[in-house]
Amino acid sequence: MKSIPIKHRQRGMALLVSLVFLLLLTLIGLSSMQSATLQEKMTSSVMLRNQSFQIAEAALRMGESAVQVDTYSLAVCTTATQCAPPAESATVTAAGRNSTSGVTWVAAGAGFYGVQNIGTTLTAVNVPSNTSATLYRITAVA
Template structure:
């Protein structure tokens, strides 16, 4: 015959152990979901950054092609402050002339670009000696979501 002696003291212990195990699994699941959400946000931010960089690269190449083709004319910087890199680049949100820097921002599909005529120089590396070249600074801004990328190049045209 089976003895049930001592079973009164163990009543509910399996339930308590099961509930503790369930609580532990729930905490692990919540932590995993928080980690997955954080990684998804980081990935989205990285995607936006890459899109902004690609938009800036596109705007930069567009500005360089405008200089190369000579479609537009840019006056030589009248004062040294206008020859400095545009300090307003991180804040630009519309096309047009910035009175302070003298830079005209031109809109693209996902950003802006500006060209500054830095003047004529001689002895440019890569050109024959004595061949003058006009230097242009092309600054480009790419926008995507909250991300913003700014690129700049110096273009020598001879």
């Protein structure tokens, strides 16, 4: 039996190199999966934000339509708290009147709108000079 000279003998280097390459490919694959998952989450977030915006916009249009009816009447806000933008707009979950702000929230599809009568003025924009105009604040949320 012939013995192989020591300098030509394999010492397991091929196995070590293949394991290192396998480890590198695994890390690249994991990184790609994390990136794809993150992109899916961002896409979902953008889609939900756009959907919420569209719902709030539709609720705002419904509030505008309600105010434009000739028979619409709403008491003028009397305190600084009632005339300020409603603080509860970020937490509205059901239709109804809020006792602090005085805003009555109306369900409009999947969103809500609230109307505040700010009062009348003679200096409103986009109306002829010295014309009395009633100012309303419509807050829409989705």
